[in-house]
Amino acid sequence: EGFDPRFTATDLAVHRRETPPSADVAAEQARIDRADALVLVYPVYWWSMPGLLKGWIDRVFANGWAYDEGPDAKLVKRLRHLRAHLVALGGANLRTYERHGYFGAMKTQIDHGIFDYCGASVVTSELLLGSETQDPASNFGAARAIGGNLFKASARGAEAA
Template sequence: MHTLIVVAHPDPKSLSHSVAAHVAEGVLLSDPANSFEIADLAAEAFDPRFTAVDLAVHRREVPPPADVAAEQARIDRADALVLVYPVYWWSMPGLLKGWIDRVFANGWAYDEGPDTKLVKKLRHLPVHLIAIGGAGVRTYARHGYFGAMKTQIDHGIFDYCGARVVTSELLLESETQDPTSHLNVAHAIGRDLCKATKNRETADAA
């Protein structure tokens, strides 16, 4: 099983990067035959700006530019996709959102046109989301952010493309809590990733 782990944080010493690394360790621990790739969007200087070219791609007028095609190929090689990101203003960072805006394009992630029904093209892709927030559980619950983020990201992005969100984890109080517990959770997610993916596939088949 090959896992693509995408991390969006400018500081390589951040908790986000440590969580991504612990997920990767867990993936290998579950089976030495497994493999992974960590896509560090900040270090790789991915351009998240949705330009006129991206709009032309959306309209199916031109093929995806090279940087987008390379990211799509990365995902195509993966058996599972893991996104690790800090919560900025109750959502994902603009860098990661821009990556999704550009990479999950019409014609690749889904097919849709003025005279055609929506075709979801990523039904084969299991997705694992790990968001890292500074606030506490009570804040998220009091303002309904748990549900809002699931609606916006799990449903609004991935369900639209047919991708199955297997894991949707929020690691909270990241600025005040000992990071060890969060890193242990990340390690467990990586270790159980293959099992969770297979269990979800079995449930979907049933």
């Protein structure tokens, strides 16, 4: 969609609460505000998310919208209403991820370090493996189950409301 993921001086001023977010960031924030859930499906690059996705999060999940934080204020998590579903697509095998603790590190960095920091609930956090070493169709069943569970969770949330 052409979103610029580069964190600029303007984004730093937004973080410091000196200026409102730019139009592209405000549009993404409004898009998330209208959503029932946020679903991120991404390849694992160097044991994390791609730089473009990280840049999107850096700019969109801004102080004043995703959380409130200041030098003398207690952190306020503003995305408690947001349900997040994270599906990472890894190229290495399970043995590599387990041996080095990569998936646990990713969960700490992404699930906790980004989403929990803002108060969002990570409903799904999955790692689908073998996308580069075997037929990608082997993950279709897992992806379909994740999607089905996402819609079941949405339906349960609507019934409870």
